[in-house]
Amino acid sequence: MQSEMNLASTLLPADMRVLERGWLSSNNIVCLGDEPCVIDTGHTKHAGETVTLLRDVLGDQALVTIAHTHLHSDHCGGTGALQAAWPDASTWVPLPSLSHVQTWDQDALTFGGTGQRCDVFTASDALIPGNTVRLGNHHWEIHSAPGHDALAVLLFEPEHGLLISGDAMWESSVGVIFQHIEGTGSFDTYADTLALIEKLSPRVVIPGHGAPFARDDGAIDAAFASARKRIEYFKDNPAQHAAHAAKVMIKYQMMDFETLPRAEFDVWLNSMPLLAVLHQQHRPDVPWNDWLESVLEPMFSKGVLRRNATHVMNGD
């Protein structure tokens, strides 16, 4: 693993930095040069830290461009803080998201359905699939990358073979396939995006979470194999995807809030539309409260969450 990380980082151009972040934040990918750019801004919870990290990398330079692979709350939560720190920066989002941001449509931006929070920001420019955009010193092809998120894009720089994959491809696992949950796509939608990535044949994948990984030591091939195996499993066992997604959504929320009074935790569980959909996709035959307990019980017993008489807390 260590050598894979080192190989990928040696293949990055000297004017690029990958600020690898821990959950809940996505990585922040910085393209330096005359017009510095950051791609993806992390979660609102870590927005202050993101500004500090960017200042360290930029030195005296101003941030000129903020771009996004997709607008999940772990990828655009720092954007408002970055805009406050660098008011002249232009902000780019995938084309269909532009009007959602400009009107701050919480449901279209998925914060309504998931109950997640995200600081408000503005956007001025669209990343249009089929076009090329200059970010930092490099020209990046924009490609649609549906599956995890319907509106996501990935950015490919052919000269160095760099792929900024967002959550369309990780090294060792697969994100929740939100399009399957929403009924706007399928597990095959995600697999089609993997096929597109394979066709682009990147030399280095810079994922939304985790370290960059490289083709030359086999890490990209291994990532394809494990992602496809996982997708096949979900295709054969769609209910298991729903159970997995429910746990991910609950854990995500508790990583943000850390601790909640039990009553508030229950209110949140009962008011999150996406969780009700997952109940239907997992075990519609089981009453809601029994289903919730069946999802939560293993999370508590494994220490993923903790609870006492009054509060529910994030665990390990």
Ligand SMILES: [Zn+2]
């Ligand atoms: Zn993410």
